[in-house]
Amino acid sequence: MPEIKVTPLGAGQDVGRSCILVSIGGKNIMLDCGMHMGYNDDRRFPDFSYIIQNGRLTDFLDCVIISHFHLDHCGALPYMSEMVGYDGPIYMTHPTKAICPILLEDFRKITVDKKGETNFFTSQMIKDCMKKVVPLNLHQTVQVDDELEIKAYYAGHVLGAAMVHIKVGSESVVYTGDYNMTPDRHLGAAWIDKCRPDILISESTYATTIRDSKRCRERDFLKKVHETIERGGKVLIPVFALGRAQELCILLETFWERMNLKAPIYFSTGLTEKANHYYKLFITWTNQKIRKTFVQRNMFEFKHIKAFDRSYADNPGPMVVFATPGMLHAGQSLQIFKKWAGNEKNMVIMPGYCVQGTIGHKILNGQRKLEVEGRATLDVKLQVEYMSFSAHADAKGIMQLIRMAEPRNMLLVHGEAVKMEFLKGKIEQEFSIDCYMPANGETATVTTNPSVPVDISLNLLKREMALGGSLPDPKKPRSMHGTLIMKDNSLKLVSSEQALKELGLNEHQLRFTCRVQLQDPHSDSDTLHRIYTHLKSVLKGYTTQHLPDGTVIVESIVIKVSSTPEDANTKVILLSWSYQDEDLGSFLSALLKKGLPSGLC
Amino acid sequence: MEETEFADVLDEWFIETLKTYKDLYVYQLENPTQVIEWTSEKRNSLSKSEILELHLPQRLFAQEIKGLCTERDFKVVRGGFTDGPVCCLVHVPGTRCAVTNDGLTSDLQVWDLGSDDRVTDVIRRTGGIRGSRNVAGSGSRIAAQPSSQPQVLHGAWSSDVQLSNVTSGQTLYKLAGPTSADPLTSLQFVSNCVFLASCCNGNIYIADTRTSAAPQLSPPLQSSPCDSVLWWADASSGLEPCCCRVIRLSSSGHATVSDLRNQKEAVSQAQLNIKTRCCCLNHVRVSWAPALDNCVAVSGFDGAVQIYNTSCWGTALLEAQPLFQHCGHAIALRSNDVPVCITSHVWHPERPRTLLSAASDGSVHVWDWVDS
Numbered sequence: 001m002p003e004i005k006v007t008p009l010g011a012g013q014d015v016g017r018s019c020i021l022v023s024i025g026g027k028n029i030m031l032d033c034g035m036h037m038g039y040n041d042d043r044r045f046p047d048f049s050y051i052i053q054n055g056r057l058t059d060f061l062d063c064v065i066i067s068h069f070h071l072d073h074c075g076a077l078p079y080m081s082e083m084v085g086y087d088g089p090i091y092m093t094h095p096t097k098a099i100c101p102i103l104l105e106d107f108r109k110i111t112v113d114k115k116g117e118t119n120f121f122t123s124q125m126i127k128d129c130m131k132k133v134v135p136l137n138l139h140q141t142v143q144v145d146d147e148l149e150i151k152a153y154y155a156g157h158v159l160g161a162a163m164v165h166i167k168v169g170s171e172s173v174v175y176t177g178d179y180n181m182t183p184d185r186h187l188g189a190a191w192i193d194k195c196r197p198d199i200l201i202s203e204s205t206y207a208t209t210i211r212d213s214k215r216c217r218e219r220d221f222l223k224k225v226h227e228t229i230e231r232g233g234k235v236l237i238p239v240f241a242l243g244r245a246q247e248l249c250i251l252l253e254t255f256w257e258r259m260n261l262k263a264p265i266y267f268s269t270g271l272t273e274k275a276n277h278y279y280k281l282f283i284t285w286t287n288q289k290i291r292k293t294f295v296q297r298n299m300f301e302f303k304h305i306k307a308f309d310r311s312y313a314d315n316p317g318p319m320v321v322f323a324t325p326g327m328l329h330a331g332q333s334l335q336i337f338k339k340w341a342g343n344e345k346n347m348v349i350m351p352g353y354c355v356q357g358t359i360g361h362k363i364l365n366g367q368r369k370l371e372v373e374g375r376a377t378l379d380v381k382l383q384v385e386y387m388s389f390s391a392h393a394d395a396k397g398i399m400q401l402i403r404m405a406e407p408r409n410m411l412l413v414h415g416e417a418v419k420m421e422f423l424k425g426k427i428e429q430e431f432s433i434d435c436y437m438p439a440n441g442e443t444a445t446v447t448t449n450p451s452v453p454v455d456i457s458l459n460l461l462k463r464e465m466a467l468g469g470s471l472p473d474p475k476k477p478r479s480m481h482g483t484l485i486m487k488d489n490s491l492k493l494v495s496s497e498q499a500l501k502e503l504g505l506n507e508h509q510l511r512f513t514c515r516v517q518l519q520d521p522h523s524d525s526d527t528l529h530r531i532y533t534h535l536k537s538v539l540k541g542y543t544t545q546h547l548p549d550g551t552v553i554v555e556s557i558v559i560k561v562s563s564t565p566e567d568a569n570t571k572v573i574l575l576s577w578s579y580q581d582e583d584l585g586s587f588l589s590a591l592l593k594k595g596l597p598s599g600l601c
Numbered sequence: 602m603e604e605t606e607f608a609d610v611l612d613e614w615f616i617e618t619l620k621t622y623k624d625l626y627v628y629q630l631e632n633p634t635q636v637i638e639w640t641s642e643k644r645n646s647l648s649k650s651e652i653l654e655l656h657l658p659q660r661l662f663a664q665e666i667k668g669l670c671t672e673r674d675f676k677v678v679r680g681g682f683t684d685g686p687v688c689c690l691v692h693v694p695g696t697r698c699a700v701t702n703d704g705l706t707s708d709l710q711v712w713d714l715g716s717d718d719r720v721t722d723v724i725r726r727t728g729g730i731r732g733s734r735n736v737a738g739s740g741s742r743i744a745a746q747p748s749s750q751p752q753v754l755h756g757a758w759s760s761d762v763q764l765s766n767v768t769s770g771q772t773l774y775k776l777a778g779p780t781s782a783d784p785l786t787s788l789q790f791v792s793n794c795v796f797l798a799s800c801c802n803g804n805i806y807i808a809d810t811r812t813s814a815a816p817q818l819s820p821p822l823q824s825s826p827c828d829s830v831l832w833w834a835d836a837s838s839g840l841e842p843c844c845c846r847v848i849r850l851s852s853s854g855h856a857t858v859s860d861l862r863n864q865k866e867a868v869s870q871a872q873l874n875i876k877t878r879c880c881c882l883n884h885v886r887v888s889w890a891p892a893l894d895n896c897v898a899v900s901g902f903d904g905a906v907q908i909y910n911t912s913c914w915g916t917a918l919l920e921a922q923p924l925f926q927h928c929g930h931a932i933a934l935r936s937n938d939v940p941v942c943i944t945s946h947v948w949h950p951e952r953p954r955t956l957l958s959a960a961s962d963g964s965v966h967v968w969d970w971v972d973s
Contacts, residue, residue, distance in 0.1 A: 208722075210965075212658065212673035213627040219615045220673075226619060258616055364669055388671040395677065396631050422680030422722045426651070429682065 002450050004171060004199055006436075007443040008413040009046040018073050019046035020175065020201065020413060025168030027148045030064040031175045031201070035075025035107075037355055042119070045076045048084050050441070056085030063144050066092040067177025068161035069099040071107055071355075078104060081132060082125035089144065093152055094135045095160025095282040101130050103240070110329050110355055136162065138284075156180035156190045157391055159278075159285055165195055170450040172197040174405055180391035181400045184214050186247045188287040190393075192405045198448045200407035204415035204437070206392040207423050217389055221248070222255050224349060224385050229263045229318040233345035233382075238333035238360065240326040244351050244389060246275060249305055252320065256304040266308035268323040268332055308332075313339050326352060327360035334359060338378060341370075346382035351389055395423055402431055409446050410435040454484065454491040457498060481580065510579035514589045517564075518571045520596060527571050528552060528561040530596055535559075538591065542584070556581050557588060614932045624955070624969040626658060627929065628675060633963045635884060635944045636690040638699075640714065645947070645957065646699065647965065650686055652724050654679040654714055661955075661967065675965075679715050681724025691743040693751055698767055700730070700753050704740030707732025707757045711767055730770045733761030744788040744796060746810075747838075754790065754810075758782040759800050764810050774810045786833045786885075791845050791861060803832035805847065805864065819864035821849060822857050831882060835897070836861060837889040848897055848911070850887045852877070855918070856899075858911050869914035871921035878903035879942035879961075886946055893953040896924065900943035904931025906958045908970070925970045930960035 005023040017036035022029045028051075036044040051060050057080070064086065066074045077100075080086055092100065104126045111117050121129075136142060136152040143149050147169065152162040156179055163176045174197040179190040228235050239245035245267075252265055283291055308321055313336050323333035328348075337359065340346045354360030359370060363384045370378045393401065402410060410427050412420065415437060424435040438444035464480050483499035485492045500507050520527045532546040535554060545553045552559040557577040564570045573592055577585030618625055634647040640654060647653050659672035688704030697714040709730040715721065732741055732755065744754045746764075752773060756762035762776035762785070776798065783800035790796045798806040803821030808814075821832060831852040836845050845861040846868070854875035857867040885901030895912040907923040914921055931941040942961045949955035955969045 206674070208677045210628050210630065210655065210675040210677060212675075213629065215611060215615050216625055216627045217673060219618060219625060222616070223619050254612065255616065258613070366669060383668060385668040386671045388673075394674070396629070399631065418720060419722050422677070422724075425682065425723065426680070 001447045002171065003445050003447045004173060005443050005445050006173075006199065006201060006411055006438065007050065008438060008440050009048070009050055016072055017044070017046060017076075018067075018177075018203070018414070019076065021051065022166065022173055022175075022201075024166065024173055025147060025171050027062045027144075027168050028060055029148075029166060030061055030080075031164070032067055032073040032177065033064060033075075033077045033080050034070075034072040035079075037072060037075070037353065040117070040356065045079055047441070048080065056087070058085065058087045061086060061088055062148055063088055063150070064090045065150065065164050065166075065175070066090065066096060066100070067155065067164065067175070068093075068158050069096050069103055070158065070178070071103060073177065074100050075104070075107060078121040078125045078129040081129045082121060087132065089134045090129070090132045091134050091136050091142070091144075091150060091164075093160045093162045093285075094137070095278070095285055096162075097130070097133050097135050098278065098281065099160065101126050106240075106325060107355065110327070110358060138162070153192045154188060154190060154285075156183065156187050159187065159282060163190060163192060165192075165197065171448050173199045173201060174407065176200070176202045176393075176401065178203060179393055179397070179401070181393055181397040182214065182391070183287055184247065184391060185250050186286050186290050187391075190401065192401070194404070194406050196406045196408065198407070199409045199411050199436075199446050200402060200405055201411045201413065202393070202398055202401065204398070204412035204420060204423070206394050207398055207412065207415055208419055209394045210396070211392070211394045214389075214391065217387065218251055221349065221387055221389075222251070224347060224383075224387075225252070225320060226255075226259075228345070228347040228383070229261070229320070231345050232318050233343070233347060234318060234340050235320040235346070236333065236336050236340060236348045237320065237322045237351065238326050238328050238337075238348070239322050239324060239351060245322055246279070247389065248351065249302060249322065253302045253304055261304075263318040263320065264312075265302075265305045265320040266312060266322065267302075267305050268308050268321070310335070327354040327358040328363075329355075329358040329360065338372065341378055341380050341382050344381040344383070347385060348382055349385045349387060351387055395426070398423075399426070399430070402427065402433075407433065408448070409433055411444055411446070412437045414440075452491065454493050456482070457492065457494040459498065460493060460495045463495065512577050512579070512582065512585060514575045514585070516573045516575065516589055516592045518573055518592065518595060519569055520571050521569045524561050524563055524571070525550065528559075531559060531561065531573065531592070534596055535588070535591075554588065555584060557585050559588075611932060614929065618929075620971065621925075621973075622968055622970050624661060624967070625929070626661070626673060626967040628965045628967075630959075630963040630965055633944060633961050634959045634965070635686070635688055637945045637947045637957050637959055637965075638690050638692050639947065639950060640692045640697075640699070646690060646692065646714075647959065650683050652681045652683060652687065652690065652699070652701070652712065653677055654724065657967065661969075677722075679722045679724050681712060681726070683710070683726075688740045689743050691745045691753060693745045693753065693767060694747060696751055696767075698727075698751060699724075700743055700745070700755075700767060702732075702741040702743060702755070707741045707755075707761065709741060709743065709753070709755055709765075728768070728770070730755070730765045730767070732757065733763070742785045742788040744790050746793060747790055748793045754788050754796055756785060756788065756798070758784055759798055759804070759806060762788065762798050762806075762808075774813075776806065776808055777813050777815050786831070787835070789836055789838075791836045791838060797834065797836050797847070799832070799834035799849075801831045801833075803830075803849065803851070805834055805849070807861070807864075817864075821851070822859070822865075822867050822870075831885075833885050833887050835888050838891065846889070848887055848889065850885075850899065852882055852885070856887075856897075856909075856914075856921075858914065867916065869911060869916060870918050871909070871911075871914040872918055873899065873907070873909065873921055874923065875899070875902045878940045884942065884944045888946070888948060890948050890953065891950050892948070898946055898948065898956060899923075900946045900958065902942075904928065904941040904943060904960060906943055906946050906956065924972075927956070927958060927966070927968055927970065929966050929968070930958065930962070930964050 007021045009019040017034040018032040020031040112120050138152050141149050141151045149167050151165040155161040155163045166173045181189050183189045225235050325331050328334050364386050368380045372378050427435045436444040460482050482493045483496050532552045536544045560574045562572050575589055639645045656676040656678050660670045685703040687701045689702040692699050699712045701710045711728040713725050713727045741755045741757045746752050751767040754764050760782040763772050764774035765772050783802050786801045787799045794810045805819040806816040808816035834849045836847045848858050850856045854873040856873050857870040859867050887899050890896040897909050900906040906927040908925040910924045944959050946958040957967050959965045
């Protein structure tokens with residue numbers, strides 16, 4: 001049976017890294033290549049030994065597809081392509097291609113320079129890896145080779161995030177990456193057409209939650225900022241250049257305007273230019289509202305948000321500053337942090353995940369005394385707030401996506417099977433489709449039912465339609481006889497005679513004969529007549545005839561009666577039928593073996 | 602209302618809430634729920650044709666480390682499928698058992714909420730309790746006994762109230778006496794054995810499951826001129842029956858507070874500012890706050906939950922203004938939208954100003970308001 005195999009790579013039940021292998025129609029595809037941020041050793045990389053014990057992956061993979069720039073989806077890419085070895089194409093959207101290397105380089109710097117690790121990819125490896133990237137546009141079908149094609153769909157979640165549709169022949173798979181079904185201030189919601197893939201693969205990390213609304217999270221953020229400003233404190237928001245920063249700026253601008261607030265908001269120099277540059281490049285990836293405003297004015301010319309100068313950090317009074325880098329591991333955000341950490345009126349709001357080893361990670365774990373250069377300790381007295389604005393789909397989102405795409409099967413990765421029996425039941429009940437939940441390292445095999453298009457010859461069609469009398473019932477399958485000829489890439493169904501002619505062969509006739517003994521105290525011709533009556537009552541819908549030459553005919557089956565020489569009452573019924581009527585012939589012989597019912601005239 | 606206007610109205614309200622609420626969480630379910638019930642002080646259940654046991658967001662609870670806790674979501678701990686709608690759901694205290702009624706017949710369904718050893722996350726039906734066969738077409742109210750006996754009190758009419766064992770279905774007690782069959786709006790235990798059966802015509806029966814004596818009948822304190830007035834009631838719990846107070850509310854907004862032992866006189870009363878916007882009043886609920894003295898919450902007439910402080914009420918019938926109104930469910934209504942109605946609300950058992958409310962559009966809010 002044709003089948004598609006899906007294996008999430010990784011060990012045990014750990015979540016936090018995406019790397020999924022799909023085998024479809026003879027092609028092998030790697031979906032995402034993420035780094036597990038919780039480990040410091042080789043466990044953070046996906047386990048490629050599943051594909052091949054030693055050696056390069058090029059021959060075993062037809063392509064690699066990356067859904068978006070988050071490190072748990074692309075963090076291990078340079079390791080895979082340059083250290084393990086892969087030279088084939090790596091597909092990702094344009095924004096992902098632009099932003100990925102920046103994040104990877106940042107990450108590399110922290111890991112190698114700050115933590116001094118050695119088994120890690122280098123800057124050059126990142127560059128070499130990105131040279132293998134082939135960028136994708138939304139809704140554009142790309143032929144990876146003669147048989148494999150892929151298409152990207154909008155996923156929301158972060159700038160450039162995509163869901164991917166993969167097709168080989170008539171089998172297809174959709175991988176969602178991370179997606180979001182509700183639009184927010186700068187991104188739209190995920191969308192896909194009714195592509196009816198054989199499998200829809202989705203993360204299930206948040207499948208057992210019901211998400212609090214985005215606005216409530218924003219409200220929390222605004223409340224914290226406002227409270228700090230009101231008591232005269234300063235708010236530091238360390239951000240990465242793109243994505244979250246813009247969203248929060250738009251939010252604060254709206255808030256400041258509404259509340260008529262006067263405290264200054266600053267945006268780190270360099271951030272503005274970079275952001276502007278990227279947003280101009282990728283404006284089609286933002287939501288409609290942003291696109292509209294962008295036309296009217298430069299998106300980052302906010303009324304209340306100004307460019308930061310490092311001397312402002314010493315100014316008295318309340319202020320809000322957005323500064324890079326996002327994990328407080330170096331640069332301007334760290335400098336400002338050091339200045340403001342000692343005052344309990346101040347606040348730092350971390351809007352995202354921080355890698356181990358960074359100051360961000362330490363303070364989020366409650367550390368209140370930090371070691372800084374020169375063996376000095378820094379007392380962390382300011383308020384630390386961790387807020388997650390990341391948009392992920394919950395159970396409701398998964399159900400919505402299934403409704404949109406109408407897959408034949410559902411596959412959930414990164415969830416614990418016992419915790420998801422209810423969701424599995426929900427999906428099976430509402431959509432009547434199977435739901436698979438392979439653990440990491442486990443392969444889920446999904447049988448597919450690909451349609452095989454075959455041309456039927458007109459003669460054969462006409463002949464079959466003439467048989468069986470009344471019009472065929474579209475709900476009842478009927479078996480027919482024909483010969484399938486496969487020539488080059490075409491499949492043709494023709495009548496046996498035509499096939500024999502084309503192949504220059506002679507047709508053989510197959511006839512079966514069977515003898516059934518029967519006790520019947522009548523003359524041969526009477527017995528035959530009794531048999532005729534019996535069959536006529538049993539075989540309704542078949543042509544049963546009693547011919548004057550002493551035979552009974554049912555379709556092509558011939559029945560004759562003779563008596564044994566020893567006993568005139570012991571009859572021998574001879575049945576003979578052609579191969580085409582084998583079923584009916586077997587049925588008749590079994591029927592007659594039971595004898596004739598009494599009461600026949 | 603255009604999409605941007607809608608967004609603006611929502612933004613306005615959220616900004617207002619910065620001052621009026623300490624905490625606010627907004628969720629959207631796939632289908633609306635009519636029921637919210639506590640299974641422990643951190644978990645509750647919702648249902649429509651599914652029963653969900655949810656863990657409240659961690660951030661609501663974290664005290665010192667609140668800032669570092671980013672969890673704002675409900676965690677679906679367990680779920681189960683029901684054959685029909687769920688109109689009433691009661692958790693049997695001290696057990697992992699829940700009892701439901703579908704609002705169509707008086708039969709009850711019994712469920713196992715499962716244990717924490719996590720073999721599965723599915724809530725399974727374990728049995729049923731037959732309701733009274735005499736009456737059909739209306740759903741039963743259910744009340745669980747406060748002591749952890751696996752017994753529930755149930756009935757749809759005042760003439761068929763009975764106490765049944767959850768596992769065996771055996772009837773342990775039947776409310777004797779009342780000749781009239783009045784539809785019930787609620788059943789509630791005020792102590793281990795004393796309970797109130799409140800009828801929609803305003804009658805309240807007080808009975809004791811230990812005796813087969815006829816119940817004490819308490820008609821509404823002021824007979825209303827209009828027969829179609831409906832009544833709801835709630836008794837304050839957690840105290841001895843001697844300090845228990847009963848609040849009654851009519852569909853015309855007349856509220857009275859009286860002592861459980863002396864139902865003939867009203868301790869105080871008020872005319873509440875109620876405008877009915879809902880097409881039916883099936884989901885009206887009035888409840889005393891478990892941890893905030895003298896406060897009651899009222900919902901089900903429209904898209905808001907109102908909090909009243911009854912200590913400001915006097916013996917004369919005067920108009921009372923709510924102490925607080927939670928309007929979040931109906932805040933931005935588009936012109937062709939059906940009006941949103943609150944289907945259920947519960948107070949948090951310990952946090953004085955925290956409530957959960959659910960509405961007909963599937964929204965569920967958890968909110969902690971600020972006393973101005």
